[in-house]
Amino acid sequence: MSAAKRYVVGLTGGIGSGKSAAAEIFRTCGVEVIDADSLAREVVEPGQPALDDIAAYFGSELLTAEGHLDRAALRKVVFSNPEKKSWLENLLHPLIAELLLRRLNATKSPYTILESPLLLETEQYKLVDRVIVIDVNEEIQIARSVRRDGSDEAVIKSIIASQINRAGRIQHADDLVSNEKGLEQLREKIEALHSKYLGMVAEK
Secondary structure (H helix, E strand, C coil): CCCCCCEEEEEECCCCCCHHHHHHHHHHCCCEEEEHHHHHHHCCCCCCHHHHHHHHHHCHHHECCCCCECHHHHHHHHCCCHHHHHHHHHHHHHHHHHHHHHHHHCCCCCEEEEECCCCCCCHHHHHCCEEEEEECCHHHHHHHHHHHHCCCHHHHHHHHHHCCCHHHHHHCCCEEEECCCCHHHHHHHHHHHHHHHHHHHHHC
């Protein structure tokens, strides 16, 4: 995978870290954001071949009455079964990567943010010039995720365990942003990074 000659900044962090909030601040600065999670939903919309494959493998009970994928039910299944998780990833990751590349190559802003929870666990990291990690401790991750999604704490813990660990994520960071003190401080940090990236792109 390779993007056209555009400057791409990867934005990642564990579940509940505040990636989406950071991405939204970049958007308010006029930066285009490609959200890998949104693309992951797009490739399993009704009518997409991947949805039929998932229904055939996991059973139609993972579809809603309207024919959409029940993502919460699927998440419970795959995060308790490594074999099924691997099957799903082998199906979806190439489809997401292809769509991701097309979207990155169509962006127009001075640089682009690639927001992805799996940036460092997949080959998506090869598409970026720089990595931002949004960092919080595990206790905050769990509390925010349960409050936001209404998910079971055990499910959130299994997701955290399935992702690259905190130390590994930090090790890959070109820019590390702590997000344990609230939105206003996060905004200040992201706006400072935006100015930094504009300067870096201008020098290229």
